[in-house]
Amino acid sequence: MTADTKRIKVxxxxxxxxxxxxxxxxxxxxxxxxxxxxxxxxxxxxNRGMVNKIHYLLRVEEA
Incomplete structure (x- = not known):
């Protein structure tokens, strides 16, 4: 994993x-x-698939 890897906060x-x-x-x-x-x-x-499946339980932000 490099420093420029895109991440999300869930x-x-x-x-x-x-x-x-x-x-x-x-x-x-x-x-x-x-x-x-x-x-x-x-x-x-x-990970996006898991987030999309339970989107109604989560708050998602770009990290």
């Missing part, structure tokens, strides 16, 4: 309880553990 703003198991797995796959937890992930098609 914050979990809604709870995972009662959500579809696949959506919970996407949040875990992004590294989100609890409410208001923020992680920085590399902007890849795989």
């Amino acid at each position: 914050t979990l703003v809604r709870s995972l309880s009662g959500r579809i198991k696949a959506h919970q797995a996407c949040a875990r796959g992004l590294g989100l553990r609890r409410m208001h937890h923020t992680v920085e992930v590399i902007d890849t098609p795989e």
Whole structure:
């Protein structure tokens, strides 16, 4: 990974309880553990796919 690798900041703003198991797995796959937890992930098609799938639970910012 180089210094110019594009990254996005993802914050979990809604709870995972009662959500579809696949959506919970996407949040875990992004590294989100609890409410208001923020992680920085590399902007890849795989990560974008997970973000798009659970967009209603997240706040996404360019890092």
